[in-house]
Amino acid sequence: MQHIVHQIDGQTQDSTFRGRQTTDVRTLRRVRSLRPSLLIALAVALAGAILVGAGAGSAQAATKVQVSRSFVKGSDGQLYWVTNHLVGGVKAPKVKAPSRSAAATAAPTAAGGGKEYLVVWAGDQNAADTKGSDIKDAPLAVNPVKTTNEDAVTDPPAPDFLAVIDATPSSSTYGKVVNTATVGPLVENEPHHMQYLYHKGDKIFAGGLFSSATYVFDVSKLPTVSLSGVSLPTDTRGGSIPDAFWTLPDHTAYATYMGGPVVPGPYTYSDGETRIGNGYGGSPGELVHFDTTGKVLSETPAANATTEDPATCPNYPPIPGQATCANPHGIQARPDLQRMVTSDYAEPRNIVLDPVKPWDPSTFRPTVRIWDISKENAPKVVSDTVLPDGPRVEQNPGHEEERGIMEASVTNRPQDKGAFAESMCGGVIYYSPDITAAKPVWREVFDDTAASKVLNPDITEGGGCDGGGWVQTDPTDHYLYHAVIGRNPGSLDSSDPGVPKMVYALDISKLIAAGESPACNVNTIDQVYDGGSAPDCPTVASVQSLPDGTSGGPHWGTEDNFVKGPDGLYSETGNITRLAASNYFVARTGVDGNHKLCMLNVGPGGKLSIDRNFRDENEGTPCVDFNRNSWPQGKNGNAKPHSELFVVPDASLK
Structure with a gap:
């Protein structure tokens, strides 16, 4: 069990920025004598990370910033921390739940004191995110004033x-x-994903793609x-590079x-099974079960005991047998x-940690695995399926439909047993009507x-390598939402017009209603453009363009699963009326983004539209821009928002 240490400064600052903040001297004095383990150092070195303190010494100009910190001790004996920078001395709202009788008689228009928040896991943009192509391809222009958002970012790493x-x-x-709650002492985590939805009582689990740390x-x-809590690479020796999380009822x-x-x-x-791996960032990956303090409860191999087809599933270097x-x-x-x-x-x-193209298109995987989780600490793979190729014939084999199965989404109602999967490089949606079947189709x-x-x-x-990412059913299993980074014109060749950068909603109600025997199957070339021909195939409910002039586009999103009641308190809802989407992937793969976070309204019939009242506080335009000079923690410049969650604090949530 990790020993948790808390320190609260209770300090209010009212000062102007004094430059890019990277080191908190007081905190470093507490940890300077602690030595990280060799394996941590190796993992961090591979990710290009260095150890510095969290920036907490500055505040927004003419704005009070309340600073507070909490620490935990990692398994390596070192202190890890989060530093809050609350703008204007704002504090968590105190909302007292009314009695049952008061709630029953509350007027429908009664105002409540609680608030809802978007929590965004964001990385600092710095010199390591600048590639030679950023400079080579910079547009020629006469600019007498050096721009803030430079083509080549030269800043050192910040938290x-x-x-x-x-x-x-x-x-x-x-x-x-x-x-802004900065983390330390690790920088260059490359913040990646959290869980998909937040529920009361949950902690937020957030992974660092390059540091292999989970916060x-x-x-x-x-x-x-x-x-x-924090989990370090030495706590999860059976796997590396955490990606996504799913919280359980406990x-x-x-x-x-x-x-x-x-x-x-x-x-x-943990289950006694042994697998041979080819090392950090290679194969096979694993499933980790965490408790609410980040303690590892179990590690389970994602690979079968028997070999898969080496032609379909090559590894570099190869794993014998x-x-x-x-x-x-x-x-x-x-x-x-x-x-x-x-x-x-x-x-x-071969994909994420290397900015060059993969050596083999088959390193983009075509597989989905179904697990039996009846024993939480001993989950077991009961099905692994190579998804079928589709009717398109691509010039680049890495763009075939089954390449790069990035995301999956389950159905939600008790009577529904299906699941969806999407391919980032293939640009399609797959469906299985029953994940409890012995051999899911x-x-x-x-x-x-x-x-x-x-x-x-x-x-x-077509959709070949259009960058499909986040995919999520709504709680009623009526709609499926999907974010697509898009493909810039000229990406495939000089004649390629590109693919729109978008979030779309599909009506999946007829497909779900078909039960275990759906007719929909996109297997002819005319269905690529026209949509599936069977009557139960998904239909497009709405498409919202999210333009992005960079190499990236909308990669991630989340549903607002909360609603405010007449008593002023929030509860979870199945009626999704808002989504949030962020335009950022991983800069060092060559796919970046404009670093904007947009709010989308979901209207009747699944109609999507940008919430034009959700505006950037500096520019005054819709969507929050993470490219800015100043943050509450200091003058740290641009940031990269990868994932987000709607959260309501406990005091305001039933």
């Missing part, structure tokens, strides 16, 4: 952070950053954040670790069915091209 944004439409600070945050008293969480064991060779997991596609990325569970789905994306060090049910044509009917290139 990564959780941004807490007011997401209450009636609030005077709607869309404003009210806190556990307590957000029950938002806008203040505290650190509940508030513990499963995590996908996409990369192989920290050290090459055989590794014995145990070829595998087990590089789990997306994860969603149905505890009521005792099943969980993970989707295999890629052998990560997966089929292609939608091609992104049919959504692209809504924005551009004259599109002449």
Whole structure:
């Protein structure tokens, strides 16, 4: 059990910025004598990370910033921390729950004191994110004033952070950053994913793609954040590069670790099974079960005991006798069915940690795995399926439909047992009607091209490698939401017109209603553009363009699963009326983004529209821009928002 140490400064600052903040001297004095383990140093070195303190010594000009810190001691004996920078001395709202009789008689228009927030896991943009192509391809122009958002960012690393944004439409600070909770001492975490939805009593689990660290945050008293725990690479030796998380009813969480064991060779997991791995960032990945303090409850291999097809699942370097596609990325569970789905994306060090093209298109994985989770600490893979190729014939084999199965989404109603999966490089949606079946059947049910044509009917290139990311069913299983980074013109060749950067909604109600025997199956070339021909195929409900002039576009999103009642308190809802989407992938893969976070309204019939009242506090335009000079923690410049969650603090949530 980790020993948790807290320090609260109770300090209010009212000063101007004095430059980019990277070191808190007082904190470093406490930890300077503590030595990280050798394996931590190796993992951090691979990610390009260095150890510095959290920046807490400055505040926004003419704005009071309340600074507070919490610490935990890691398994290496070193202190790790989160530092809050609450703007204007704002504090978590105190809302007293009314009695049952008072709640029953409350007027429908009664005002409540609680707020809802968007919590965004964001990385610092610095010199390491600048590539030679950024400078080579910079547009020629006469500019007498050096621009703020430079083509080549030269800043040194600064702390990564959780941004807490007011997401209450009636609030005077709607869309404003009210806190930045910086983490330390690790920088260059490359903040990646959290869980998909937040429920009361949950902690937030947030992974660092490059540091292989998982942070556990307590957000029950938002806008203040505290650190509940941290998991280091030496705590999860059977896997590396954490990707996504799914919280369970007991508030513990499963995590996908996409990369192989920290050290090459055989590794014995918590269940006694042994697999041979080719090392950090390689294969096979694993499933980790965490408690609410980040303690590892179990590690389970994602790979089978027997080899998979080496032609379909090559590894670099090869793993003798145990070829595998087990590089789990997306994860969603149905505890009521005792099943969980993970989707295999890629052998990560050949995709994520290397800015050049992969050596083999088959390193983009075509597989989905279904797990039996009846024993939480002993989950077991009961099905692994190579998803079928579709009707398109691509010039680049890495763009075939089944390449790069990044995300999956389960259905939600008790009577529904299906799940969806999407391919980032293939640009399609797959569906299996029953994940409890002994041999689940997966089929292609939608091609992104049919959504692209809504924005551009004259599109002449399909969805090959259009960058599909976040995919999520709504709680009623009526709609499926999907974020697509898009493809810039000229990406495939000089004649490529590109693919729109968008978030779209599909009506999946007829497909779900078909039960275990759906007719939909996109297997002819005309269905790529027209959509599936069977009557139960998904149909496009709405497409919202999110333009982005960079190499990236909308990669991630989340649903607002809360509603405010007449008593002023919030509760969870199945009626989704808002989404949030962020435009950022991973800069060092060559796919960046404009670093904007947009709010989307969901109207009747699944109609999507940008919330034009959710505006950047500096520019005054819709969507919150993470490219800015100043943050509450200092003059740290641009940040990279990868994932987000709607959260309501406990005091305001039933």
